[in-house]
Amino acid sequence: MQGLFDQVWFRIAEWLVFTLLLVALLLLIGVTVRRFVLERGGGAVECHLRAVGPRKGPWRMGFGRYGSDDLRWYRIFSLWPRPAAELSRRGLVVVGRRTPTPADLAELAPDVVVVEVGWAAADGSDPKEPVYELAMSESALTGFLSWLESMPPGTIWQS
Template sequence: MGEPLSSTTWVPVAEWLLCALLVLVLLALVTVIVRRFALERGGGAVECYLRSGTARRRAWRIGCARYGTEELRWYRIFSLWPRPTAELSRRGLVVMGRRAPTAEDLRELTADLVVIQVGRLSSSGADPERPEYELAMTEGALTGFLSWLESMPPGTIWQS
């Protein structure tokens, strides 16, 4: 059928494959950087960490949260996916608690962050029993989050 590849033949092939792999890695890196720039460019965005519920074993995920009129959209930082990973509707969202990061949290977070637990009011208006998400952010970002949560854009009519 053909002769086996000799070292003089496979070395150029390996070089081309290595170059192609390097180009793909650089392209992915540039795409992540451009995506992050685009997310933060329009304003109303803050860097924060997110994890689901009270599952202490789950890892914190770093991301960028964008404030919208009706919801907070959370995007993973190191992702190529253009859509948000989580969307927190402003309607019925309440802060259930606030705390400093625990020793276990400090493996993934820094000590200057504040951890808040957020949940959703039930249809009867009762407080939530368990948090839906935990968010970790700086004091300044927390102030912005609480202002966003408590404010209402002009002309918006909340329907209960």
């Protein structure tokens, strides 16, 4: 009787492991397909993001997708189809640029540049404190600055 009981538990454990592996594989496929769909139109760049100020949190790995009005930032390891953050292009200002600190290097690669961004005040003055920090490669930073300074054809900015 004991041998039969052991076989039943072994079968249950075997199916449980098989089911967990299948779920993990489906999640991996889902994340990969989501990223492919979001990046296929172009205008996407890998970058890390974190909020600054009183709610300063850890760096989050993801990618930004350039639009005509905003930069939409998506988490890499997520199935959620909507962006986790949207940085409006209107009034977006680079507050500062720096190399990663030793504390940052625990989460970032050493070859990235950290860019602090915020939005201009209603009177047009530059922000005093950044709202977000973006960490990206030099080439991605060049593209970001180009996107920030350019204006799509036919766009009329309201003042």
